[in-house]
Amino acid sequence: MTNTFYNDFDREELDPRPEDYRSVFQRGRDRLIHNAAFRRLQAKTQVFLSGEYDFYRTRLTHSIEVAQIAGSIARYLNSASPQLRDDFKIDYSLVESSALAHDIGHPPFGHSGETTLHRLMKPFGGFEGNAQTLRLITEIIFTSGHNRRGMNPTRAFMDGVLKYKTLFSQWDDPVNHFLYDDQAAFLDFVFGGATIPADLAPGKPLNSFRSLECQIMDWADDTAYSLNDLVDSANAGFVTMDRVSLWAADHDLSPEDAAVVEKLIQTMAGGGLERAMNRKIGSFVEACRLVERENFMSDRTNRYRFGVEIDPVIVREQKLYARLAVDLVFKSPQVCQLEHKGGFMLDRLFGALKANYLADDGPRLPFLSRDFEQEMSTAGSDQGVRARIICDYLAGMTDGFATRIYKRMFDPDFGSIVDLV
Secondary structure (H helix, E strand, O other), X not given: OOOOOOOHHHHOEOOOOOOOOOOHHHHHHXXXXXXXXXXXXXXXXXXXXXXXXXXXXXXXXXXXXXXXXXXXXXXXXXXXXXXXXXXXXXXXXXXXXXXXXXXXXXXXXXXXXXXXXXXXXXXXXXXXXXXXXXXXXXXXXXXXXXXXXXXXXXXXXXXXXXXXXXXXXXXXXXOOOOEOHHXXXXXXXXOOOOOOOOOOOOOXXXXXXXXXXXXXXXXXXXXXXXXHHHHHHHHOOOOOHHHHHHHHHHOOOOHHHHHHXXXXXXHXXXXXXXXXXXXXXXXXXXXXXXXXXXXXXXXXXXXXHEEEEEOHHHHHHHHHHHHXXXXXXXXXXXXXXXXXXXXXHHHHHHHHHHHHHOOOOOOOOOOOOHHHXXXXXXXXXXXXXXXXXHHHHHHOOOXXXXXXXXXXXXXXXXXXXXXXX
């Protein structure tokens, strides 16, 4: 049965090719899952450094959970929305692939890694995790010799991961939430060459203009990190009943928020926090409602004709859990110290590579892997291009690989000439 919710505009790939036994959306999901960039997420930090304990979430397990929640939202909307039917519905493969891909551009060492790379890359166009995700799927996720190429995404898949649509140069002082300037052509492809209206000015208005699948992915991401990361934080001893009580006493909480916190403390006292958070995922899924909307893209695709609204009571609860995690976990001395260390290592690695590859003259040492060395050899003298290659190399590292390279380059007692790993 043909799903008429999507049209040729949605299914168009950057380089159109005929479908095989799979739909183009299934093909995109499969290309992503069987890719090294996706597998490397297993060794990248989500909240706590990967490998510290075997039951904490990594970027990979987080991405799998986001995909499961996003798929559940799609299934719920398909069954509960009067506008949808069996031959006119949200595609599971498209939603799940958007969710699986949403973090593949993130560098090692969590948020500190992203902040550090952006600071170092600011003279060369900045670094942003979502922009790097777009760069991977459109340009560099596959490597063959010195050639890198993207996974030939469909317009709908590309748009499904495109949370931000403002270019680096369109911000007065870009901190995050931007695309690289050279990605303007992909943004134009997503909109099919349509002119962006003046009321969607670059910045927050344009960044908030998202496709249906991107909205689903974003709420699934919010659900996963606010609920599941809270469980990891409790298991790690950062979120305890006493700390939550002290946190609540230090904040002027509304009666509604105070009731949520009190319920959380009671749940922790009963030892059932993980079960309770797992059950809450269902209520967060059922908080979604499909709505119709009018905008400059709604005549071209149902992905913009329809959107998702979330019950504001549930949104408030999600934001409360996220605030709690930020204050008790991400701002804790232990996590800040580890993030500082990760950022410090990336800073020194970038500095050494920059001195080697961006110097105007003098011999260059082959610090990079063979594929990146071959790409650097064809990059010419443009320092921005060369810096972006260095950034790609560092952003693609796992936590452990970045640490080993750092030790090999800066620790006199680590490694030897026969150390190949």
